[in-house]
Amino acid sequence: MSAYDFSAHISELAQADQLRARRLVSSAQDASMVIDGQRVLSFASNDYLGLANHPQVVEATTRALKKYGLGAGASHMVTGHMAPHEELEERLAKHVGMPRALLFGSGYAANLGIMSALAGRGDVIFADKLNHACLNDGAQLSRATVTRYPHNDVAKLRTLLAQWRESGCISGSSVRNGARIVIATDAVFSMDGDVAPVPELLELAEEYDAMLVLDDAHGFGVLGYRGRGVLEHFNMIGTGKKPANDRIVYMATLGKAIGGYGAFVAGNEDMVDWIMQSARTYLFSTATPPAIAAGCIAALNIMAEDHQRRRHLRMLIDFFSDSLKLQFARMPFSQTAIQPIIIGNNTTTLQFAELLRERHFLVPAIRPPTVPQGTSRLRVSLSSNHVADDVFDLITAITDIEVTLLGSK
Ligand SMILES: *Cc1c(COP(=O)(O)O)cnc(C)c1O
Numbered sequence: 001m002s003a004y005d006f007s008a009h010i011s012e013l014a015q016a017d018q019l020r021a022r023r024l025v026s027s028a029q030d031a032s033m034v035i036d037g038q039r040v041l042s043f044a045s046n047d048y049l050g051l052a053n054h055p056q057v058v059e060a061t062t063r064a065l066k067k068y069g070l071g072a073g074a075s076h077m078v079t080g081h082m083a084p085h086e087e088l089e090e091r092l093a094k095h096v097g098m099p100r101a102l103l104f105g106s107g108y109a110a111n112l113g114i115m116s117a118l119a120g121r122g123d124v125i126f127a128d129k130l131n132h133a134c135l136n137d138g139a140q141l142s143r144a145t146v147t148r149y150p151h152n153d154v155a156k157l158r159t160l161l162a163q164w165r166e167s168g169c170i171s172g173s174s175v176r177n178g179a180r181i182v183i184a185t186d187a188v189f190s191m192d193g194d195v196a197p198v199p200e201l202l203e204l205a206e207e208y209d210a211m212l213v214l215d216d217a218h219g220f221g222v223l224g225y226r227g228r229g230v231l232e233h234f235n236m237i238g239t240g241k242k243p244a245n246d247r248i249v250y251m252a253t254l255g256k257a258i259g260g261y262g263a264f265v266a267g268n269e270d271m272v273d274w275i276m277q278s279a280r281t282y283l284f285s286t287a288t289p290p291a292i293a294a295g296c297i298a299a300l301n302i303m304a305e306d307h308q309r310r311r312h313l314r315m316l317i318d319f320f321s322d323s324l325k326l327q328f329a330r331m332p333f334s335q336t337a338i339q340p341i342i343i344g345n346n347t348t349t350l351q352f353a354e355l356l357r358e359r360h361f362l363v364p365a366i367r368p369p370t371v372p373q374g375t376s377r378l379r380v381s382l383s384s385n386h387v388a389d390d391v392f393d394l395i396t397a398i399t400d401i402e403v404t405l406l407g408s409k
Pocket residue numbers: 106107108109111132134186190215217218253254255262263
């Protein structure tokens with residue numbers, strides 16, 4: 001095969017049932033959407049609190065759009081840092097109990113910037129095996145030595161850290177004196193919905209003088225009674241003047257529960273300042289449109305005050321997982337809006353998703369390389385915009401299809 005024969009490469013993907021296709025959406029984000037010309041009940045979005053198309057959010061965005069226009073026109077460090085950005089940073093920091101927050105263009109850009117600002121050649125990064133792609137890419141970009149530990153395996157991580165301390169080298173690469181150590185983990189894992197053991201990881205960070213990077217893209221707005229995310233979940237919210245622990249590098253995105261676009265990092269003042277001074281994806285990229293920042297402020301207000309949304313979502317999560325966990329042995333325990341049903345092989349998973357779609361339910365089939373080989377799954381995302389009947393109907397459909405397709409019971 002010629003190196004440039006891209007059509008052959010694509011055929012290979014198709015053969016392995018790994019070809020991806022986009023769907024055309026012609027309605028706003030909601031429980032019910034028009035996708036590829038068909039009205040479906042969508043269980044496929046990260047808009048967990050139904051804020052992407054909330055009237056107050058749309059209105060705040062429109063108002064800012066009229067005042068500030070479309071684009072920021074420059075990076076934050078030149079002339080792109082506008083009043084809505086500043087206000088959003090202050091509000092986000094306060095919401096997660098941190099002294100300081102810094103906005104990034106996207107979660108992907110944030111993780112590239114954060115990881116390469118915190119670690120460099122001669123430093124060492126310990127990363128969970130199931131971390132999101134952009135934490136991995138950030139770790140690679142930093143040029144630090146990267147070691148991946150088995151998923152949520154604190155004991156194994158402790159062993160790796162001890163080995164590193166004893167030998168001064170890891171995976172064959174030697175580490176410089178006074179090296180920084182970064183432990184990086186998704187706070188909520190994006191394909192499994194489970195939560196990282198943050199208190200135990202923080203203990204290790206203390207013991208080994210490391211920083212702890214938490215990517216809370218899926219926990220922010222969902223976890224904690226006030227939606228403050230994984231830190232609230234573990235009762236580790238800081239005072240606002242001080243983080244609960246200076247080693248915490250808290251990152252979350254604005255494209256999921258906030259329903260907007262962008263991301264932020266929050267933590268102790270000096271660390272955030274350092275990231276601002278050195279993260280290349282911050283310095284060399286245009287600031288997000290100011291109207292988006294204004295819309296995110298409106299969404300944050302609702303997220304912080306409208307507890308009914310979170311309560312309803314929590315009820316749906318419990319209802320869904322309680323109903324199906326007995327039926328699917330391989331349904332990982334998840335207390336979040338991400339509810340995976342592991343099917344195994346690609347073909348059956350695709351068929352399952354297709355049969356759901358014939359019944360007008362949109363549930364994505366997630367396949368390698370997004371998840372490990374042999375763990376293809378349906379990934380159900382719940383939102384406070386769903387009503388209990390929506391979830392009931394989905395459970396019924398899944399149960400029916402399981403019998404015809406997998407022949408069980
Ligand atoms: C979605 C996601 C990101 C990327 O955020 P974007 O703003 O979409 O670029 C990063 N980390 C995790 C865990 C995510 O799920």
